[in-house]
Structure formats: C-alpha cells, structure tokens
Amino acid sequence: xxxxxxxxxxxxxxxxxxxxxxxxxxxxxxxxxxxxxxxxxxxxxxxxxxxxxxxxxxxxxxxxxxxxxxxxxxxxxxxxxxxxxxxxxxxxxxxxxxxxxxxxxxxxxxxxxxxxxxxxxxxxxxxxxxxxxxxxxxxxxxxxxxxxxxxxxxxxxxxxxxxxxxxxxxxxxxxxxxxxxxxxxxxxxxxxxxxxxxxxxxxxxxxxxxxxxxxxxxxxxxxxxxxxxxxxxxxxxxxxxxxxxxxxxxxxxxxxxxxxxxxxxxxxxxxxxxxxxxxxxxxxxxxxxxxxxxxxxxxxxxxxxxxxxxxxxxxxxxxxxxxxxxxxxxxxxxxxxxxxxxxxxxxxxxxxxxxxxxxxxxxxxxxxxxxxxxxxxxxxxxxxxxxxxxxxxxxxxxxxxxxxxxxxxxxxxxxxxxxxxxxxxxxxxxxxxxxxxxxxxxxxxxxxxxxxxxxxxxxxxxxxxxxxxxxxxxxxxxxxxxxxxxxxxxxxxxxxxxxxxxxxxxxxxxxxxxxxxxxxxxxxxxxxxxxxxxxxxxxxxxxxxxxxxxxxxxxxxxxxxxxxxxxxxxxxxxxxxxxxxxxxxxxxxxxxxxxxxxxxxxxxxxxxxxxxxxxxxxxxxxxxxxxxxxxxxxxxxxxxxxxxxxxxxxxxx
Amino acid sequence: xxxxxxxxxxxxxxxxxxxxxxxxxxxxxxxxxxxxxxxxxxxxxxxxxxxxxxxxxxxxxxxxxxxxxxxxxxxxxxxxxxxxxxxxxxxxxxxxxxxxxxxxxxxxxxxxxxxxxxxxxxxxxxxxxxxxxxxxxxxxxxxxxxxxxxxxxxxxxxxxxxxxxxxxxxxxxxxxxxxxxxxxxxxxxxxxxxxxxxxxxxxxxxxxx
Numbered sequence: 001x002x003x004x005x006x007x008x009x010x011x012x013x014x015x016x017x018x019x020x021x022x023x024x025x026x027x028x029x030x031x032x033x034x035x036x037x038x039x040x041x042x043x044x045x046x047x048x049x050x051x052x053x054x055x056x057x058x059x060x061x062x063x064x065x066x067x068x069x070x071x072x073x074x075x076x077x078x079x080x081x082x083x084x085x086x087x088x089x090x091x092x093x094x095x096x097x098x099x100x101x102x103x104x105x106x107x108x109x110x111x112x113x114x115x116x117x118x119x120x121x122x123x124x125x126x127x128x129x130x131x132x133x134x135x136x137x138x139x140x141x142x143x144x145x146x147x148x149x150x151x152x153x154x155x156x157x158x159x160x161x162x163x164x165x166x167x168x169x170x171x172x173x174x175x176x177x178x179x180x181x182x183x184x185x186x187x188x189x190x191x192x193x194x195x196x197x198x199x200x201x202x203x204x205x206x207x208x209x210x211x212x213x214x215x216x217x218x219x220x221x222x223x224x225x226x227x228x229x230x231x232x233x234x235x236x237x238x239x240x241x242x243x244x245x246x247x248x249x250x251x252x253x254x255x256x257x258x259x260x261x262x263x264x265x266x267x268x269x270x271x272x273x274x275x276x277x278x279x280x281x282x283x284x285x286x287x288x289x290x291x292x293x294x295x296x297x298x299x300x301x302x303x304x305x306x307x308x309x310x311x312x313x314x315x316x317x318x319x320x321x322x323x324x325x326x327x328x329x330x331x332x333x334x335x336x337x338x339x340x341x342x343x344x345x346x347x348x349x350x351x352x353x354x355x356x357x358x359x360x361x362x363x364x365x366x367x368x369x370x371x372x373x374x375x376x377x378x379x380x381x382x383x384x385x386x387x388x389x390x391x392x393x394x395x396x397x398x399x400x401x402x403x404x405x406x407x408x409x410x411x412x413x414x415x416x417x418x419x420x421x422x423x424x425x426x427x428x429x430x431x432x433x434x435x436x437x438x439x440x441x442x443x444x445x446x447x448x449x450x451x452x453x454x455x456x457x458x459x460x461x462x463x464x465x466x467x468x469x470x471x472x473x474x475x476x477x478x479x480x481x482x483x484x485x486x487x488x489x490x491x492x493x494x495x496x497x498x499x500x501x502x503x504x505x506x507x508x509x510x511x512x513x514x515x516x517x518x519x520x521x522x523x524x525x526x527x528x529x530x531x532x533x534x535x536x537x538x539x540x541x542x543x544x545x546x547x548x549x550x551x552x553x554x555x556x557x558x559x560x561x562x563x564x565x566x567x568x569x570x571x572x573x574x575x576x577x578x579x580x581x582x583x584x585x586x587x588x589x590x591x592x593x594x595x596x597x598x599x600x601x602x603x604x605x606x607x608x609x610x611x612x613x614x615x616x617x618x619x620x621x622x623x624x625x626x627x628x629x630x631x632x633x634x635x636x637x638x639x640x641x642x643x644x645x646x647x648x649x650x651x652x653x
Numbered sequence: 654x655x656x657x658x659x660x661x662x663x664x665x666x667x668x669x670x671x672x673x674x675x676x677x678x679x680x681x682x683x684x685x686x687x688x689x690x691x692x693x694x695x696x697x698x699x700x701x702x703x704x705x706x707x708x709x710x711x712x713x714x715x716x717x718x719x720x721x722x723x724x725x726x727x728x729x730x731x732x733x734x735x736x737x738x739x740x741x742x743x744x745x746x747x748x749x750x751x752x753x754x755x756x757x758x759x760x761x762x763x764x765x766x767x768x769x770x771x772x773x774x775x776x777x778x779x780x781x782x783x784x785x786x787x788x789x790x791x792x793x794x795x796x797x798x799x800x801x802x803x804x805x806x807x808x809x810x811x812x813x814x815x816x817x818x819x820x821x822x823x824x825x826x827x828x829x830x831x832x833x834x835x836x837x838x839x840x841x842x843x844x845x846x847x848x849x850x851x852x853x854x855x856x857x858x859x860x861x862x
Contacts, residue, residue, distance in 0.1 A: 086690035086700050106693060108701030108816070136694045408693070408700065409686055414707050415762070418722040627707065630721045 063496045064445035064462065068454055069470050070119035071098065071396040072277060072442050073216070073229050073315060073388035077106075078124040078192060082392035083132030086408040089394025090133065091122040091196055095203035095211055098396055106393055107411040111404055113397060114526060115470070117441075118449055119210035120396065121388075122196060123229045126215045126244035126252070130192020131182040141188045145179045184243040184251040193243055197236040204235070206450045215244040217276075219254040223349040225283040226256060229315070229388075230263070233273035233455035241270050255295045257303070260310045275459060279315035279390065281365070282323045283346040286356030289365035289381055291372060304372055304380035311380075312459050316362045316644060317387040317440035317467050319406040324385070324610075324644050325363045325536075328354060333550050334566075335534075335612060338642065339437040339467070348422045348429030366647060367538045367546040370604045374540065384461025384503045384646030385608070387440020387468075396441075398468040400639065401579070403438035403619040410436060414627040417620050417635065434635045438619045439467040443643070445501065461503025464609075464645040469524040475502040475609040477648035479509040481516035486591040491520040502609070503646040508653025514599035515650060519553055520591040521611045521643070528613040528641065529586025531556060531570040535594060539605035550610075553594040556587035572615045576637045579617040579625040586614035601652055608647035615640050688764040692793065696759075696821045699793040703761050705816035706795050714815060715801055732760065732796045733780045736767040738803055740778030743769055746836045756830055757785035758792045760799070790826035794818040802834075809834035 054060070075082040076094050088106045089097075097103045100116030124130075134142055135151065142148035151166060182189045197213055204211040212231050219226040232239045245262040246252030253259070256278075263274050281288030293299060316324045321341030330336040344351045358364045362385065369381030389396050393411060397404040405411050409419070410433055422431040443464045446457040457463065464473050474491050478499025485494045495518050500506060506515055519533050532555035538548040552567040561567050573582040590611070599605075618639040624631055631637065693700040709715040725731075736758065743756070755770035768782040768789065785791050798817045801807040809831065812818040820827045 083694070084687050084690045086693035088693060088697075106700060108698060108704045132694065407686075408690060409762075411704075413703060414710075414718050415722070627718070628720055629718070632722070 057490065057493070061493075062447075063492055063501075064447050064457065065492065067443040067445050067464075067470075067472055068118035068210075068449055069441050069443050069466075070117045070121070070210070070454075071388045071391075071398075072121040072212075072214070072231060072386060073123050073279065073318065073390045074098075074120060074394065074396050075124055075216070075390070075392040076122055076394040077133050078122075078130045078196065079216075079392060080125060080128045080132060082124075082394075082407070085392060087393045091124070091199035091394075092202070094122050094394040094396070095120060095199060095209075097394065099203065099205075099209045103395075105395060105404060105411050106408045107413070109404075109411060111395055111397060111402075114399055114402060116209070117396060119212065119444075119454055121212040121214040121229065121231055122200065123214045123216040123231075124196065125218045126184075126246045127218055127248065128182045129189065129215070129244065130195065131180075131188070134182075134188060134192065139188075139191070141191060142180065145177045147177045148180050183248070184246060189243060194240060197240050201236045204451065206448075208449060210449055210451055210454055212451060212455070213239040217245055217247065217252075217259050219247050219256065219259075220346060221247075221254045222285075223345045223347040224285040224287050225280040225346040226254070226278070226287060227280060228256065228259060228276040228278045228311070230259075230274055230276050231455065231458070233275075233451060233459075234270075235451065238270050238272040242266050257295065257297075257306070260306050263310050273455065273459075274310075275312050275455070276310050277313045277315050277386070277388075278311060279318055279388070280320055280323065280346070281314075281360040281362070282321045282341050283344075284356075284360055285345045285350045286353075286359040289359045289361075289368065291359065291368050299372070299376065299380075301376045301378065304376045304378040307380040308378050308382055311383055312461055313386050313463060313646075314362055314365075314383040315388050315390075315442075316385045316465050317437070318390045319436050319439060320390060321435075321437065322439065322467065323361050326357050326361045328357055329361060329364050330548060330550075333536075335550075335610070335640070335642070338640070339435075339439065341431065341435065343431060344422075344424070344427060344429035348424030348427055348431070351427050351429055363536065363538065363548060366606050366608075367540070367548060370538070370540040370606070371544065371546065373604065374544075379649075382647075382649060384458070384463045385465045385644050386442035386444075386458075386463050387465030388442055389440070398438050398440060400438050400468065400617060400619045400641075401622045403622075406436050412623070412626075414623075414629045417623050418629070418632050432632065432635075434620050434631065437467070438639075441466050441468065441470065443470070443473070461646040462501050464502060464643050466643040467639075467641045469527040469613065469641045469643075471524050471527065471530065471611060471613070471643050472522040473609060473611050473643045473645055474518070474520040475645040475648070476500065476518040477504065477506055477515055477607060477650075478518075479506075479513050479515060481518045481593045481595075483593050485518050486520070486593045491518055491591065494518065500648060502648060504648050506648060506650045508601065508651075514596045515607075516593055516595040517553070517607060517609075517648075518591075518593050519609055521554075521589065521609075523586075523588045523613070528581065528616045529556065529583045529588055530590050531586050531612045531614050531640070532567060533590045533592065534610045534612070535607050536610055537596065537598075537605060537607050539600070539603045541600075541603055549598070551594065554590040554592035556585065556590065556614075570614050572638070574615050574617055574621075574638045576617065576621050577625070579621040581614070581616045583614075604652060605650045606647040607650070609643075609645040611643045613641040689762055692759065692761075692764065696791060696793055696819065699759075699761070699819055699821075701816055702793050702795060702798075702819055706797060709815055709817055714807070714811075715797055715817075716806070732763075732765065732799075735796065735799050735803060736760075736780045737778055739799060740767070740769050740776070742803070742837055743833060744776040744778075746833045755786045755789040756792065756826075757782065757789040758794065758799070759785070760794065760796050762795075788823065788826075790820060790822035790830055792818055792820055792830070805838075808838055 077083045077087045098117045098120040102112040105111045138152040200211040200213045214231040217228045247254045322339040325336040327337040365381040369379040373379035392407045395404040410416050417434040419433040421433045444457045445462040446453040476495030476499040480498050535551045555567045571585045615638045621637045710718045757768045766782040768779040
C-alpha cells in the first residue's frame, strides 16, 4: 500500500472512529465544521497524516560531513632507530602533542601544532620495540636480570659508555641475556607492546580524539623498503591478545604475504579487524608493486585477491618523498616531479634504475592494476591514498613553518638543511637533509571521530592524502551530475545522492552516457589559496595498452586552457628571502562538474582528484630566514602543496 | 673514534636484532648520528645543548653564526688546539681543581671526546679520546662554547645557566669543576657585558621567530 493510500485510510479511520477530533468534527458528513483547530474536513485530515515535510536540509543526514586529519605513521623513542637517533618522546608524549598540547622536543625546543590532529597512529617498529627506553629507564625486567642490573647501574653512575661496549660484546659473543631479548614471545616485548596499547587506550577519546593501536612491520631486506603500517580497528582488549609481526624468523618474515597471513589469523581467531598500509615504494628497488612475481613466486589469483583484501590504502606522500607520480613515467604531467626521491633504495645500497620506477609509484600501479584484474580476476592495486609523516621524533609536525624534521637530528637548527641524510660511499647515492619533505597527513571522511568510524572509512578508501595543509576535498563520480550541481553549497548532499564518493566504484552506466564527476575543494583556512583541481585518469584499451591523462577541471582566475586543455601556471607570490607569500592569486575554493570527454565504456579506468595550492615557501626557506643561513646550491625553497584523493574506479559491465 | 664506532655499532646491532647490516630501518646510517643519539640517553637532555647554542647566537650571548656552510679543512685542528688550551688552563688550577675524578668533555655535534685527568704523571690532556674515563665528570658542550669560554666571552656559570654546557656525574666532581672555572675566571679579564663570574648574563635567550 502506498504512503498516500495509507494516510487516507488512517484519516478515514480516525474520522470514522471519532477519535482525537473535536466533537464538532466527529460528524463524518459535517465537512467544514469550525473548531479551535480550524475547520477540519476529510481532505485536511488526509493531508495532516501524510509524511510531514522536512524543513531542515540536514535532518537525517547520514554521510560524512567533515574530513578528519591525522597521521597513521609516527615513531617514538620506542622504535629502536628513533631512540638511537636521540628521540626521547614516548607514545604518550606523541599523543599529547597530536591532540594539541605543547611539549618539549628531544632537542629541548617547545613545539605545538597549529591545530590539534583528529587521530594518530603511533606505529613504532615491531622489531625490538621498546628496548631502548627500558634499558635507560631501568625497567623492572631489565633490573631483574643480573646483567641488566649491572648495565643499568653502570649507566646511572656515569659509566654508560662502558655499558654500551659491554652490550656489544655480549651480543656479538652470544652471551646477551635471553630475558633481555625484545622479540615476540618474550616478556619484555609483551611489556613494550602493552605500554603501546595502554598509551593508545589512555588517549583515545571517542568524539574528540582517536588514538589507534598499531605498529610498523619493517621489511627491509637488502635495503629495499617494503614496510607496512598495521592499524587495528580494535581496542586493547583484542590487540593485547597478539604481538606484532616482525621480520626475523621464527617470529616473523620479510615477505608481505606472511604479514597478510598474520592479519588473517588475527581476524579469524579474535574476530578483530586490521588493515595494512604500505609506503615508500620509491625506495623499494621496484619491488613494491610487482606485476609478474613476488618473492620468487609468480603472481596468481590468490596473491592479487589477498593483497587487495588487506592493503586498502597506500601512503603516497611522507618525509622520504612523494610517490604519486614520477616525471619519467608521466612526462606530460607538469606537476609529477613533486618531492621526488629516486636515487636509490632505503639505504642507498642499490642505485635506482629507470626500469624500477614503473613498479614504485601509485599512478603506474593503478594502471598496472587494471591489467592484472583482467588477467587474474582482481586488481591488487586498488588502494586509496593518504599521506603521513614517518617522523621518528614523536612529533607529527608537518606544516612548512612548523616542521620538526623526520628524526631528532633534523629538528630545527641552523645545520639541518645543509647536512646529509643518506651517504652511501659504496654506491655514491647521497640524499641531503634538505630533500626531506614536510609531508604529510591522512584525511578521512568519517561520520564521527571514533576508531570504528575512521577505520571503516579507511577500509572503504574514502580518504585523501595531503602534503601538510588541511584543505577540504570532495570527489564524487556518477552518471547524472550536471553543471548546476557545482553551485550547490552542500556538494556532499548531491554527491552521495547521485554518485559514489572517493574510493568508490562505478559500473556500467546508462547507454551513451559518460561518467561525470563533481569536484569541490576548500583551502586550508590558515593556508594558501588553491591553484587548480585536476582529475587524473588512467585506462586500459582494447589492445591491452595502458594510458593516462591529466585534466584541469577547475582553476582560479580567468586563465584559459590551451588547445590541449592545459591551464597555464597560476603565478608565484613567494618572497623566498623573507619566507612569505600572498593569497593575492589563486582561489579559496574550487568546484566543478566534469564529464569525461574521452570515455569508452569498454575500457576499465580509474579517476582520482589532485588539488594543487599556489606556490608557498618550503621549510627550507623558513629555516634560511629564521637562522640566517644560506641554503646549499640546488636546495628547493618553494613548494606547491597538494592533496590527492582515492580513485573512483570504472569497471565495464 | 674507536669508542664512537663501537657505540654506534652497539646500537646498530641492537636495532637489527643482532644482524649488523647496512640496511637500517629508516635509511640513516651515519655512525655519528647514533653516537649523538645515544648521548641523549646516556646524558639526558644533552641534545638540548646545540639548541641552546643557536638560541644564544640569536640572543647575542655567543658570536653570530656563519651564514654559509663551508668546509673547514682545519676545523679539527682548531678544535683540538682549543681543547688543549682548555686543558692548559685547567692544569693551572689543578689539582685539586679537577678533583679526584677526571673530566671528559664531549663536543656536539661531532661527539669528539677530550679527557682531562690528574695522574701519576701530573695533569694530562687527551684530545680525541675513545670516550670518558670511569667515574669522570662529563661535560657536554660545543666547540663554539669552548672558544667563548677561552676568549672570556662567556663565563662557565653563564654557560651552564643558559644550557650551553651540561654536567653529568658525581655531584662533588661537578662542584669541583665549577670551582676550578671560578678560580680561572678570577684571574682573567671580565667578559664583555659581565662582571664577577657569579653574575648571570642579562641577555634573554628566546630563540623565537
């Protein structure tokens, strides 16, 4: 029965029953009798029982209305390398800083964010987690061991150097006390993991700040980066039932496939939920996005399905370079050469070869993924995009004017932009400290600031990455968007109604129709104006060839696109010497509807949004100004910050 | 150098579960970085000293920094000479100035150790030592601060008060060292802007933008 018929029946029933009506109206034949509720007749009664019109456009809204900004990849003193570099901040300190408190950095500097983050994952390395602080703090498990006690006493009495030497000797001679080994299964390791969990539980504040439980699995064989950050949806009650997966047998493996097995075991055994986020394909010597084989095994249907299941996101920008696109792979993309690290692998032991690049960058992986889906049934590289820091000093501080570096030695100082980060004497691969980027953050479209809501949004890939600023970016795809939709001040309202958000899928559309995309972006309120909003498309043609094209779909000012659709540069207001810029160019917001002019319904494709700011000073410019030091020749001094959305994939029916 | 390498190797070994390979977790394998980082654990807040140095430069407490990073081929020799000079000054008031314990000075950011001790052969200065001696008082500072002390630009108490020099070790040894420097400064012309050595420098260290 339709709604209208129901209300009419109800109205008639009420009238017939004589209930809830003024006495004068109870005569069913007495249409138009007056009462203090007005004249009631059957027509009016019928209208009154219809579904009431909703005045508030926001009532019953059930889609995400704001992005939550956070960092899924922060290290503290609990990571062996961070501690070794001098980091003293603990997970608790990291959460305090992330939620907006001022802290003192490991080099004695007061530090505070411009605005609190919404969420944080302290992702310390799973290998030897927590050893460093325990040793120097004289933890009970250390003191309980006679040798640990001896070392601690030596340290406290000023003989720390002797203790350090003693530690080396015992390690190399195999006499290192077993009780002090920080491997999974050992009590010290369990303690360190529990401290990590407890810190997250303490600072998790649903509705205000989310502290996720997580860790970094650090596969690094041969210096080739295959790292993943593992993030739990669950709280401590489940996370404490397991210990992180490491890379050293028998406690772990350097093969991502084994990590996925660990994740599957966790979910099956404890009914929990985890996901893994890889990063730094640019330092993987071409191993991050394989298309033929992985770890000596030919790619098969199981591999691609398993990878797609567990690796829902990719950290495409961070301090060790941005991995969205590479100018060699995308020569027609004038914005592809952003904060590129392409000299070698993680420690510079393997110099970069051109043939590696295709298997290291996100856009190329998206393209190859279309091909793999065709041959193996699943697209293993159908990941969403985020940014995060990989900072190793407990400070997720990535704004250019507030950049606290990747490691403790890179905290603000006159020397940090002239020092060396990697200097491999054998291969000649050198990366300078100035090449470290002040990037990035993850932006997640979730309904609320809770573990479940943010994790679920990550899982469905409704995310975008930024290189530091907090611009707000919407990206919807569908078949029915029209130009007027871009004028709607509630783009999400029409976006969710007519299409799918970033991370979503489009299947075969109406005959003769091309997909249309509703894009909208708002500048960071304390940041720079926007230059343009682009859509990057990749597709697989009938001959099995892969293609890509970047379209400028919205831009500031009255610039005119050329014959090829490219919009000229927005200009540059940066005063490098004074590290200032002006919002006299660009626009605070951009919105448009764009329909794919080159659509072929038979060709699988992906589309993702990329928003670019006007040029602004880079952290190196702020350092030069603050410290009065000259940068080295070739130092990048300006930056065009950006955001990249998760794609929307089109699959022919 | 040997001490530094050993210390760096120790932490490298520990970080990789005993497998000492060139592949580090995050690509930074300069042994000096490990040696410096370990100092922040062995001598808490020692890495605050370089921060105090640039803040002091900004405040005018120390001479201004150079704008350009230039390779100084004679840097080591110059610093070594300063450390020897410091030793010579300390020798003039020791014993008992340096006290029963020795004094080891570690300079940041190079992590270069210099050890001063009084033994059977008298007062000795060992520049570029392997590390501190057992029970030594340890002073963490920078070459620029040492130079400022030698030039009389800065007093020891002022350096310590502004975090430009941090002492670690037995309290008696630290006091003895302070007394030694006080004695030295009594015999030296007052630093510009300062009077008696127990007066604090009036300059505020802000370091803010």
